[in-house]
Amino acid sequence: MPSPQESFSDRTLVVSGGSRGIGLAIALGAARRGANVVLLAKTAEPHPKLPGTVYTAVAEVEAAGGKAVAVVGDVRNDEDVARAVDTAVEHFGGIDIVVNNASAIATEPTEALPAKKFDLMMDINLRGTFLLTKAALPHLRGSANPHVLTLAPPINMNPYWLGAHPSYTLSKYGMTLLSLGWAAEYASEKDGAGIGFSCLWPETYIATAAVANGAGGPDMLAASRSPEIMADAAVEILSRPAAEVTGQCFIDSQVLTASGVADLSRYGGGDDPIIDIFIDAPGQGL
Incomplete structure (x- = not known):
């Protein structure tokens, strides 16, 4: 099970894209254990198809028991990222954890994919992850247990996934490669403890606005697990010493099962939840 509340007391997270969905769920999971949270997101005003803003997210974090500050900005923008990092230092005295959550997805076939969408994925997924991590390093x-958790999949070289949506795959595997590369680059710091660079990916679809607004909305949502499964897995990873997790790519259900969670039904999704992309399963990849 996730570690007790005191394990996050006085620890500060910076979360990109944290106004809703998985990013907000991770922020709330840490807040329930006493964390400080800086949320970097673009949504300052309500969106007609998307719930919440960065300000309502801050209110939820504070209601959950944490302290929070909103930074309205774009993870692709150097100045906005610097402002988020500076805000964390000014308000809470430092940074202990970075969660690279912001991401864009476009799965059209290559000939149907507009260059604008290709650029967007590379800018948010790769550039955003790079900028925020670099600024926070x-x-x-200065943290006793520093972590950078990136929401990216294990690198699965199965041709099924390579050919399914090459551009999106490139952007997500690129996030993973950055994390694995940083784990090696900074491994020698702090007498080998270094910073814990790790990745987390869901085994199944997660019930977010992207799923709700997609084709087959209600049916897809019913077969998706709640964002809390990713939050609980993230809290478990971030509770461990950095040296124990660095250089690893985790799957949410496996993290929780290994930590003693025997029943995943609490997270919904029914008896046969939809297996997420990049995960080999009968009918996809196998």
């Missing part, structure tokens, strides 16, 4: 060094 000097402050992470």
